[in-house]
Amino acid sequence: MSTMIATEVMDAYREWRDFCIAVQDAYDRWVRAPRSQAAAAFHEYRRFLDLEERVSLEYAALVRRLG
Numbered sequence: 001m002s003t004m005i006a007t008e009v010m011d012a013y014r015e016w017r018d019f020c021i022a023v024q025d026a027y028d029r030w031v032r033a034p035r036s037q038a039a040a041a042f043h044e045y046r047r048f049l050d051l052e053e054r055v056s057l058e059y060a061a062l063v064r065r066l067g
Contacts, residue, residue, distance in 0.1 A: 005066065012059040019052035 026045040033041035 009062045012062050016055045016059045019055050023048045023052045
């Protein structure tokens with residue numbers, strides 16, 4: 001495995017893990033939000049969930065390239 005690919009995979013993994021944490025944090029804010037802020041908190045949670053999905057697909061594509 002080339003060093004460049006290995007670095008890309010590790011960077012993608014770190015980014016994915018960061019988004020996993022962001023999703024969990026956003027979820028926690030949503031479930032604890034007062035009713036008046038619940039809709040906005042839910043939209044933030046969905047945004048992070050969508051971003052995490054995109055990053056996970058990029059990470060998976062890099063891993064597949066490794067064989």
